[in-house]
Amino acid sequence: MKIISWNVNSVRARITNILDYIQTSKPDILLLQEIKTQDESFPYEDFKKIGFESHVNGQKSYNGVAIISKVKVANVKKNFINDELKQSRIIKGEIHINKKKINIINVYVPNGNPIETEKYDYKKKWLDKFILNIKKELDKNSNILIAGDFNIIPEENDVYDFKRYENDALGKLEIRKKFRELLNLGFKDTYRFINKNKVEYTFWDYFAGSWQKNYGMRIDHFILSNNILENIKSININKKPRSKTKPSDHTPIELIIN
DNA sequence: ATGGCTGAGCTACTCAGA
Secondary structure (H helix, E strand, C coil): CEEEEEECCCCCCCHHHHHHHHHHHCCCEEEEECCCCCHHHCCHHHHHCCCCEEEEECCCCCCCEEEEECCCCEEEECCCCCCCCCCCCEEEEEEEECCEEEEEEEEECCCCCCCCCHHHHHHHHHHHHHHHHHHHHHHHCCCEEEEEECCCCCCHHHECCHHHHCCCCCCCHHHHHHHHHHHHCCEEEHHHHHCCCCCCCCEECCCCCHHHHCCEECCEEEEEEHHHHHHEEEEEECCHHHHCCCCCCECCEEEEEC
């Protein structure tokens, strides 16, 4: 089974790129973030035509997440945490891989910049609630796959110039510690688990030629609970979509799990 | 080294992103 996570930066502005990408990359499940549209204007039909059902937690203009799937997704929930700002940042569902029931949690973690504002506090509180609820979730089902845009640079080699991000909401130690706290519940950052020292990114700014200069960062992640690690076949950051015309600023990360 | 891109909503310009 191929599961892909991609922050598309607007599903409607990107629909052609997304459909082209599905044709070549052939996911079974596509987890989207920043769809930037409410449920009623989501392009359900475009995905239905090519055999995918869509589960959407949308929001006007900002945020929004969706699960696009060829396989049946059960028990879809949009209220995994109580979001104080009522932003649409999580969608959860259940799938089966072999005989394991796996909870899939698709997240778009708040950015948190600038750090001296309430936006940073919102990110910290959001992560605290998320970690607490994941802890509770583990008591019910220990097969958990969390994927999405975490807006967290896990380690210094996950960004082109760490010095520029050590006081940023994506790179601050306080935030990276929360990421470690999540992993310490019994998860692995799958990309780093498979690739011990490889330097690759999932995001490049639109401006200042960041893509051309490879000024990027690795902030999109697959976080898998320890007892499904044995099911991993491969994980790959696919840079192609970032090189296309009208690209998202993020590129997809692709997991094959059996 | 910040916001020089980009998108949404709306129709001039702000907000948000990371």
